[in-house]
């Protein structure tokens with residue numbers, strides 16, 4: 001029996017979402033300060049841009065999951081989608097996320113679609129001392145940012161952005177303990193705010 005469903009089926013039926021919906025609460029505030037900050041949110045939210053800045057502020061390592069996959073595959077994400085399809089990309093993504101969560105003192109930028117996969121959400125929830133932050137913005141703002149980027153029009157999944165945005169919204173909220181609207185702030189301001197909200201770094205980590 002084939003236990004793995006097709007990507008189309010996975011998008012249409014959402015049994016795993018229903019199961020998670022029954023959980024009463026999201027990850028509780030940790031008793032100790034985090035040693036990993038993970039950024040989630042839709043494409044164009046600024047996970048890579050802000051993540052890099054936050055890692056610099058903290059003197060932590062920065063891991064961009066899309067970049068890790070690109071490096072491993074030896075080709076850009078767009079090409080992985082074109083050559084192998086989204087399913088293969090998602091399998092690589094889960095492996096890259098598991099690997100990244102093995103790091104300490106790391107800021108980790110996820111890809112925009114990582115929350116669609118149950119295994120990824122469980123990894124995020126169950127890795128100790130890990131704070132997940134959801135970078136939010138409206139869909140028009142996000143799409144404008146994507147289109148303004150070099151080669152932005154060829155991004156995978158842009159043609160289904162509207163449906164994916166709706167489908168993912170509750171999943172981002174579910175995995176994240178912190179939420180931040182990025183619509184009117186610069187990446188520098190967002191990185192500073194995240195540092196404060198996560199309670200890490202020299203100024204907030206003193207006894």
Ligand SMILES: Nc1ncnc2c1ncn2[C@@H]1O[C@H](COP(=O)(O)OP(=O)(O)OP(=O)(O)O)[C@@H](O)[C@H]1O
Pocket residue numbers: 041042043044045046047048049050066109110111112113145146148149182183185186187190
């Ligand atoms: N707060 C912001 N204000 C204005 N532009 C921003 C902001 N954050 C990011 N950008 C711009 O939006 C574009 C996308 O940013 P970035 O690549 O960091 O997004 P991402 O969340 O990592 O997307 P993806 O899911 O595709 O990896 C970049 O050109 C970046 O400079």
Ligand SMILES: O=C(O)C1=C[C@@H](O)[C@@H](O)[C@H](O)C1
Pocket residue numbers: 042043066077110111112113155156157
């Ligand atoms: O939103 C998505 O589905 C994606 C976002 C990017 O970060 C990449 O992970 C890839 O282009 C898919």
Ligand SMILES: [Mg+2]
Pocket residue numbers: 047048049064066109110111
């Ligand atoms: Mg990115």
